[in-house]
Amino acid sequence: MGKTLSDRELEQALADIGERLPQATRDLWPAVRERIDRRRARRWWALGVPRGMLAPIAATLAILLVLTLALTPDLVARAAEILGLRGVQIFRVTATPSPMPTTGASVTFTGQRAASVEEASRIAGFPVREPAALGAPDEIYVDAAPVRVTLVYRSRQGLPATALPGISALVVEFRGRLDQAVVGKTAGPEAHLESVPLNGGVATWLSGQPHQFFYFDPNGNFQSETLRLAGNTLLWEEGGVTYRLEAQVTKEEAVRIASTFR
Amino acid sequence: MREPLGRTVVRGMRTDSLEGRPAEDAVLVERAQHGDTDAYGELVRRYQALATRTAYVITGTSAEAEDAAQDGFTKAYFALDRFRSGAPFRPWLLRIVANEAKNRRKALGRRPTVDLSVAEDRPSGDTALSPEAAALASERRELVLGALRKLREEDRLVIAYRYFLDLSEAEMAEALGVARGTVKSRLSRALVRLREVASGEVTRDG
Numbered sequence: 001m002g003k004t005l006s007d008r009e010l011e012q013a014l015a016d017i018g019e020r021l022p023q024a025t026r027d028l029w030p031a032v033r034e035r036i037d038r039r040r041a042r043r044w045w046a047l048g049v050p051r052g053m054l055a056p057i058a059a060t061l062a063i064l065l066v067l068t069l070a071l072t073p074d075l076v077a078r079a080a081e082i083l084g085l086r087g088v089q090i091f092r093v094t095a096t097p098s099p100m101p102t103t104g105a106s107v108t109f110t111g112q113r114a115a116s117v118e119e120a121s122r123i124a125g126f127p128v129r130e131p132a133a134l135g136a137p138d139e140i141y142v143d144a145a146p147v148r149v150t151l152v153y154r155s156r157q158g159l160p161a162t163a164l165p166g167i168s169a170l171v172v173e174f175r176g177r178l179d180q181a182v183v184g185k186t187a188g189p190e191a192h193l194e195s196v197p198l199n200g201g202v203a204t205w206l207s208g209q210p211h212q213f214f215y216f217d218p219n220g221n222f223q224s225e226t227l228r229l230a231g232n233t234l235l236w237e238e239g240g241v242t243y244r245l246e247a248q249v250t251k252e253e254a255v256r257i258a259s260t261f262r
Numbered sequence: 263m264r265e266p267l268g269r270t271v272v273r274g275m276r277t278d279s280l281e282g283r284p285a286e287d288a289v290l291v292e293r294a295q296h297g298d299t300d301a302y303g304e305l306v307r308r309y310q311a312l313a314t315r316t317a318y319v320i321t322g323t324s325a326e327a328e329d330a331a332q333d334g335f336t337k338a339y340f341a342l343d344r345f346r347s348g349a350p351f352r353p354w355l356l357r358i359v360a361n362e363a364k365n366r367r368k369a370l371g372r373r374p375t376v377d378l379s380v381a382e383d384r385p386s387g388d389t390a391l392s393p394e395a396a397a398l399a400s401e402r403r404e405l406v407l408g409a410l411r412k413l414r415e416e417d418r419l420v421i422a423y424r425y426f427l428d429l430s431e432a433e434m435a436e437a438l439g440v441a442r443g444t445v446k447s448r449l450s451r452a453l454v455r456l457r458e459v460a461s462g463e464v465t466r467d468g
Contacts, residue, residue, distance in 0.1 A: 004457075005402060010453070017380050017407055017426070018427075020381045021318060022318060022324045023311070025324065025328070026328075027307065028314070028331060028335065029306045032335040033299065036336055
C-alpha cells in the first residue's frame, strides 16, 4: 500500500495500457450493415428514403393535402390546426395549376393586346417596366383577372431558343408579393432554387424544371402562377409588383438583363 | 502533488482537432446522408477500432464492446440527418458508441468494477527494457489497471479518450458532451482519483 507513482510513471503506465488494450477481432461492417438493413425493413414506411428527405416529402404531402381539401373549407381549418402544430405553413388556393404544355406548333397568349408599354401600364393600373437589354418587346398582352402583363420577345440575337417555338424570352409582371420560402416549397421537385442579389434586393433564381410558383396577391390571397417556359426563371419583387424573366440564359445573364429594367 | 499532474497532462494535450482527416470524413458523411451505404461502410471500417476501444473501456469485455460498437454504428447511421454538417465525425460517433455501451452495462445491472484487462506481453514490444525494468513496468501497469477498474465510468472514459484514443481537447469535449473548458478539470479530477486508488488511499470508488 501507499505506493506512489510519479506523473511520468503514471502517464507511461496509461500509455502502456492503451497499447495493450484488446484489438478488434473482426471487421464490424458486415454486421452493422445487416443491422441497418434489418432496421430499415422494420421501418417499411420510410421505403428506403434517407431521413433527410422525409421533411421535404412531408411538406409536399401536406401541401397536396391542403390543395385537395381546398374545396371543403371547414376541413382546411382542421388541417391547419393539425398540421400547423407541426410547423407546416398552410395556404388556401383557389385551384391547382397544371403544367403548361411547352411544345406545340403555335404559341398563343391570352389577354388584350397593347401597343406599347405605356398603354399596357394604363390598362394594368401599374407602371409596366421593360428590360433595356432586350430592346422593345415584340408583343405585349394584358390579362384582366388577375391583372397580368406579358412582354413577348421573339428571336433575339444572343438569346438561345426556348421550349416555346419562336420565343426567346418572356417577361411577366403583376401586382403581388413574393415569399421566398413559399416559392421554394412550391416550385416543384425538378426545380433548383437560389437567391441572388439584384438592385439592392434579393431575387430568386429558379433553374432545372420549375413549373409554377405561388405568391400573395394584393388582397393577401395565395395565388399560383404557371411558368410558360418551364425553364430558367428569375423572380423578384419591387414596389409591390412581381417580375419574372423566363429565358434560357445563365443566372448571371438573367441578373444582368434584370438590372436593366426601367 | 496533485496539482502538477493535472497541469502536465493538460499542457501536453493536442488541440488541433480539425486538421487532416475530417475533411474526407465530411465527404463520406454527406454521401451516407444521401443514401450511399458504402460510404458509411468506409466510415465504419475507419473507426471500428476506436469505437470498440471506447466501448471496451466501459463494458470491460471484448464481446460486449464489439456488440455495443455495432449498435452504436447502427444508431449513428440513422441519426446522420441530425449530424451538424462541418462538425467532426469521430467524436460525434464515439459519443453515441459510449452511450450505447453505458446503456448496455446499466441494463445488465453490473457492479461498478469492470473486468478490464490487457495483453500482458506484446510479441515484439519492450525489447529496449531490461528484465528488471520490464517487470517493474508490468507491475505498474497492473497497479494502474487495477485502479482503472475501480474508477467511475465517466472517469475511465475521460482518461481513455486522452491516453488510449489520443483525442484532442476539442474532440474530447464533443465526445463527452461537455464544454471545452470542462475537459481539463474533468481529466485532472479523474487522474487524481486514479492516483488515489492506485496509491491505496481509496480502495473503492467513492
